[in-house]
Amino acid sequence: MSRVLVTGAAGFIGSHLVDRLLAEGRDVVGVDAFTGYYSRRTKERNLEDARGNERFRLVEGDLLDLDLDALVDGVGCVAHLAGEPGVRRSWGPNFPRYVARNVLTTERLLEAAGRAGGTRFVYASSSSVYGSDPGRPVGEDHPRAPASPYALSKLAAEELVGLYRRERGVPGTVLRYFTVYGPRQRPEMALSRFLFSALRGRPVDVFGDGGQQRDMTYVSDAVEATVAALGAPPGVYNVGGGNRATVRDMIEAVRRATGMDLEVRYGPEAQGDVRSTWADSSRAEETLGYRPNVGLEEGVAAQARWAARALVAAPA
Ligand code: NAD
Numbered sequence: 001m002s003r004v005l006v007t008g009a010a011g012f013i014g015s016h017l018v019d020r021l022l023a024e025g026r027d028v029v030g031v032d033a034f035t036g037y038y039s040r041r042t043k044e045r046n047l048e049d050a051r052g053n054e055r056f057r058l059v060e061g062d063l064l065d066l067d068l069d070a071l072v073d074g075v076g077c078v079a080h081l082a083g084e085p086g087v088r089r090s091w092g093p094n095f096p097r098y099v100a101r102n103v104l105t106t107e108r109l110l111e112a113a114g115r116a117g118g119t120r121f122v123y124a125s126s127s128s129v130y131g132s133d134p135g136r137p138v139g140e141d142h143p144r145a146p147a148s149p150y151a152l153s154k155l156a157a158e159e160l161v162g163l164y165r166r167e168r169g170v171p172g173t174v175l176r177y178f179t180v181y182g183p184r185q186r187p188e189m190a191l192s193r194f195l196f197s198a199l200r201g202r203p204v205d206v207f208g209d210g211g212q213q214r215d216m217t218y219v220s221d222a223v224e225a226t227v228a229a230l231g232a233p234p235g236v237y238n239v240g241g242g243n244r245a246t247v248r249d250m251i252e253a254v255r256r257a258t259g260m261d262l263e264v265r266y267g268p269e270a271q272g273d274v275r276s277t278w279a280d281s282s283r284a285e286e287t288l289g290y291r292p293n294v295g296l297e298e299g300v301a302a303q304a305r306w307a308a309r310a311l312v313a314a315p316a
Contacts, residue, residue: 002076003027004230007063007109010034012184013124013177013222014081015046018056020223027055031071033062035101037084038187041314046184063105068112077120077230080109083154085186087128087272088207090150102153106160114168121161121172122229127215127238127277129155129176137280140176140236148272158236171234175225178240178279182219182299183306190247191300194254194262195307203263207270210247215279217241218294218302228288235287240279243296253296257304 004021008014009030021028030050034040050056059071063082072078084090084101106123113119130138131145146152161172185192190206197204218241225239245253255262284290294302 005029005075005078007031007080008082010043010047012186016219016223018050022053030058072112072116079122081124087148087150088270095149098153103156106157110164113170123161123174125158125174125176126154127178132274133276133278137278139280173229173234174236176238178215178217180217180222198254198258198260198262205265213246213276215240215277216243218299221292225290237284238279238281240281241292253300257301
């Protein structure tokens with residue numbers, strides 16, 4: 001089995017992917033720059049299990065500076081999960097960082113994959129490229145209508161994957177993840193904020209009226225789709241969890257999972273936050289054998305257990 005290069009290996013989804021590949025006996029090279037989007041301490045904890053595995057090697061560095069030919073050399077597949085996430089922060093002065101970390105990193109990696117020849121490439125894109133859904137599930141051919149600079153940068157990176165597939169023969173796949181949650185979820189994401197606030201007995205601020213709806217994907221389901229894509233023909237796939245929940249539903253699920261009350265303060269809407277996301281994942285089901293199998297109640301409970309342990313390990 002060929003070695004896999006996972007970029008963003010210390011991040012939320014990347015670290016789960018690393019653990020999953022190691023569990024399968026694969027050799028994994030992880031790359032991460034430990035960017036300041038959230039704390040290094042949190043990212044180091046994400047890698048605790050992987051660091052003890054002799055099949056894992058971590059290269060700490062920025063994809064914008066590293067010698068990527070050396071990194072891609074001898075690797076059968078690249079899972080490119082590194083990036084600057086977050087819709088709300090992507091406006092104005094932060095935009096150059098989104099271009100650098102989402103678009104330029106992808107171009108540099110595709111160049112290296114093209115030179116290496118035959119390296120499979122899987123890109124972690126986002127449901128945000130669609131904008132808000134039209135009240136029904138969206139398939140991959142639904143028009144793209146980014147509502148934030150973040151979404152635009154993800155779409156630009158997707159286009160690069162398509163360009164290098166057509167013009168340079170790089171077998172590239174695009175996965176459009178829909179709101180991924182579970183243990184290690186990024187601290188600024190809604191469910192993470194709700195859980196940590198509930199466990200600390202603090203109030204939480206909600207953007208808008210809480211009626212925003214998300215197709216929620218448990219992290220192990222997103223990871224299974226990614227592993228399947230590493231061994232499948234190139235394509236573009238939605239990866240949704242099949243659990244649609246409003247922000248208010250998430251808050252209720254957090255109350256049930258923690259047994260704690262949560263004081264909620266509703267505020268103005270965040271610019272770029274879409275009203276609703278809804279995936280038609282049938283293409284991934286048919287081609288990748290993708291079957292999301294963790295429901296919202298079970299998934300939130302697992303994330304709540306993890307959050308409680310994380311608070312004990314590093315009290316605020
Ligand atoms: P994350 O922030 O936890 O992980 C990203 C990692 O990439 C971080 O550890 C960061 O240090 C690293 N990184 C960023 N720029 C880098 C660079 N130039 N060089 C090396 N490392 C760099 O984010 P996540 O939630 O795990 O998301 C992973 C990917 O999936 C991202 O590309 C994101 O856009 C995409 N995505 C995530 C979600 C979600 O719900 N979490 C949904 C859709 C798409």
